[in-house]
Amino acid sequence: MTQLKEDGPRGRVIVITSGKGGVGKTTSAAAISAAIAKRGHKVVVIDFDVGLRNLDMIMGCERRVVFDFINVVQGDARLSQALIKDKRVDTLSILPTSQTRDKDALTSEGVEKVLDELRKDFDYIICDSPAGIERGAQMAMYYADEAVVVTNPEVSSVRDSDRVLGLLASKTQRAEKGLEPVKSQVLLTRHDQGRIDRGEMMAVEDVLELLAVPLLGIVPESTAVLRASNVGMPVVLDAPSSAASAYEDAVARLLGEDVPMRIGSDKRPGLLGRFFGRSA
């Protein structure tokens, strides 16, 4: 199903971040890395949320974790021992994190060493950032070439995203060395046109006006996301859904394709469906 591609940038580091928790960072990291891998690029997705690891569950490989990112950072294991190859997409690997340690276990030198090693083997390195703007999040963004800022259309999420965009422009290696700035773009998730029409959520234009960065995509609120998470499946590898196609579009744009923006939604979710979708 996948053919290896020779072109494209090798070892591009993309951080998936947001500031606020629960907006869909890990879901997006899983979906984006799976969608890039499906296109034949070699992708590794790293969980930076030390102590609260979730990525391995969303990717459906939590039972296969033996060594983790922290073991590698601290030199207790080799990278090849910690990397888990995805069983569905053979160009996709997962680097899970530790559930028992905390963010202080991440050192800047250790992270850099791991990223340097990964750059040799992978086309894209996706860093799944923890919530917040503390050490874990700063480590996840520090070496990034590109950033996807996951935002929900509501004020607190937008404000936190703005804060994170400020950090991306000042507290990253690219900023500190005066290189070309981190390419930042916003991914709107949990978009619900009904709630926007009722004035319960912010309109897309308002969010973009506040954040002043390019829009990568709009992912609708969808029950498919929760269903996929529950079975440990990135949403793009699960049954077709509006969320899955939104992520596919976003990834096409991430890789430089020109795809028109469209706002999908699942056909009239029932009352129960909406309830579950919202509480996801």
Add this chain to the structure above:
Amino acid sequence: MQTPSSDPRSDTDPVTVRPFHFRGLFLTAVALRLETSEMDETFYERLDAALAQAPQILDDAPIVLDFALVPDMNVPGKIRDLIDRLFERGLLVFGAQNATDVQLSTVRGYGIIPIKVGRETALPSAKTKAKPAKKTPEAPPKSNMIVTAPVRSGQMVVAEHGDLTIVGSVASGAEIVAAGNIHVYGTLRGRAIAGAHGDESARIFCQSQQAELLAIAGLYKTSETIEPELRKRSVQVFLEGDNLCVEAFQ
């Protein structure tokens, strides 16, 4: 991006170990000007109301008592009582200005120092600068500053010696400070502080006013005290005597 406060200093200074270092320090304080010498309950009620209106600004703010209008307030017990009651409210009084000798001798007992009027304090720091400057010749400070990117929540941009121009928006939770005027070619949602060293002729201009705070030379208005009809308008802000005026452009 723009972090003008962190000026890169050269590490080539041969003098590596020194036990201390005198540095100029700019400090924004709030002056509390007494306009009556009658410290009755109405005075404290009005004070509490003012504090409730802008708690985030006055909380833990260093305060200077200004006695300019009350030279006749010379009962030591009264002054001590005032200071005690200000401390009770979390106002950190550290200085007194325009005080008479009697007033000064009273407040000194509290460790409160005499302050010369705001603008005069800039002079000694300029004088002391001449000496240490010989070793590391600093580039003369650029007077004006232009920022061509949005100022994001949590960021602070300071134009220490002149005007500040922002081409872009200033997000809520961001702070822009200038010794001179401030221009924002975008939406101002954060806090803007012009005339930070006391220049009362400084002004703030912005294309769309949705500010959390507008201040010139220490006089300020918060989003709650700015007239609501001036929201989302192009405005200029200036001082007229002791009145901070926010005026929309037609």
